[in-house]
Amino acid sequence: MENADLRQAKLQINYHEPVMLAECLEGLRLSDASLVGGTFVDCTLGGGGHSYAIANKLSPAGTLHSFDRDEEAVAFATKRMATIPVEKSPKFVVHPVAFAKLGEEIAANSVDGILYDLGISSHQVDDSSRGFTFVGNNPLDLRMDRREGVSAQEWLRSVSADDLADALRKNADMDRAYKLATRLVEVAVKTAAENRDILPSDVKAIVEAVFPDKRRDVNSLLARVFQAVRMEVNGELAQIEQSLTAAVDCLKVGGRLVVMSYHSVEDRCVKDTCAKFEKACICPENLPVCMCGGNHQRLKKVNRKPILPSDEEIARNSRARSAKLRVYERV
The missing domain is CATH 3.40.50.150 (Vaccinia Virus protein VP39)
Structure with a gap:
């Protein structure tokens, strides 16, 4: 310890x-x-x-x-x-x-x-063990208070693509929100079947696939995805x-x-x-x-x-x- x-x-x-x-x-x-x-x-x-x-x-x-x-x-x-x-x-x-x-x-x-x-x-951003950041590769958590509520990966495994797309638009003004949401839900189901955590690298791969024309902006796009999910998880x-x-x-x-x-x-x-x-x-x-x-x-x-x-x-x-x-x- x-x-x-x-x-x-x-x-x-x-x-x-x-x-x-x-x-x-x-x-x-x-x-x-x-x-x-x-x-x-x-x-x-x-x-x-x-x-x-x-x-x-x-x-x-x-x-x-x-x-x-x-x-x-x-x-x-x-x-x-x-x-x-x-x-x-x-x-x-x-x-x-x-x-x-x-x-x-x-x-x-x-x-x-x-x-x-x-x-x-x-x-919270700098401490990668909190799961707030896509730097490092720790499981997605994103809770302000880890003693209550569900983690980001638990939420992603329960949310529908429609509701996730709405959250991406509402919380981060994301375009291509439904396509992005569909891919995120797919990886949530896949990782659950494989009995492993959803990692930032999984999310990054999806963002790069959905926005192939914006590879220079991938970190900015990732930050907005994390923001949208974090705000929903915490009801901000x-x-x-x-x-x-x-x-x-x-x-x-x-x-x-x-x-x-x-x-x-x-x-x-x-x-x-x-x-x-x-x-x-x-x-x-x-x-x-x-x-x-x-x-x-x-x-x-x-x-x-x-x-x-x-x-x-x-x-x-x-x-x-x-x-x-x-x-x-x-x-």
């Missing part, structure tokens, strides 16, 4: 610097002296980079709640947070559950700011919508919602979910006049367009290149 100290050292390497950290802290208004004793939530603890920075901005009177269903992330980040001197540290509460349970864990109208850093963490879009809806209830009036996404599917989910709370009128569109009173708006945009990383940050941290940051305020 791997030495515990060596394992922690690997985790330290694989948890990279948080993306757009300064912009996230600014979005949460953590430079405001009146908020240093406030209550904040980091819905995506990961390696603890954002949580650590938030905690260092708060006073001992403040409270930080952090969510993550990845037990390795919770263990690593908890140790990291413990390095903050006790006399300077706010109250730190870890919730080792999916952020979709935000509304069950946090009281309504109690929070000054909520942060989301969506998607998969750098550590549904969880984002559920959590953001709960976040609106949890925020105090004037509280901030700061959400960072890394691909168009996530960003569209964030934008569409929050748009429902930006409307003052919730009447059906075919009504000639407003009948609801027109006072239902609960969120407003702080920035008209999403905030993008600087060229300097992208040069320093390649993971930042596709990031989009949206900031909303509870009204």
Whole structure:
């Protein structure tokens, strides 16, 4: 078994610097002296980079709640947070559950700011034993929490080609989705009959066969296939919508919602979910006049367009290149 100290050292390497950290802290208004004793939530603890920075901005009177269903992330980040001197540290509460349970864990109208850093963490990608990546040749798993749910290969062995094609389109905007889905289902059946795991090399061979004209883009295509399956296995879009809806209830009036996404599917989910709370009128569109009173708006945009990383940050941290940051305020 791997030495515990060596394992922690690997985790330290694989948890990279948080993306757009300064912009996230600014979005949460953590430079405001009146908020240093406030209550904040980091819905995506990961390696603890954002949580650590938030905690260092708060006073001992403040409270930080952090969510993550990845037990390795919770263990690593908890140790990291413990390095903050006790006399300077706010109250730190870890919730080792999916952020979709935000509304069950946090009281309504109690929070000054909520942060989301969506998607998969750098550590989960870099640690090939987790089965999140096509680098290496470990069995497909893709679960954020390996203690529950079904693995990616179990899901592939149970899903129909039609449903898999829908997931590829919905979660990754894949073209040739049905042809790709049919081949993936075939290999899932074949490997089950052979009593062996589905491996990244199996998926790569299928992608190369379905996209023979795009061999230069095979890694990009593979990443999108893995993304689509991962999002389905973890129910990510549904969880984002559920959590953001709960976040609106949890925020105090004037509280901030700061959400960072890394691909168009996530960003569209964030934008569409929050748009429902930006409307003052919730009447059906075919009504000639407003009948609801027109006072239902609960969120407003702080920035008209999403905030993008600087060229300097992208040069320093390649993971930042596709990031989009949206900031909303509870009204």
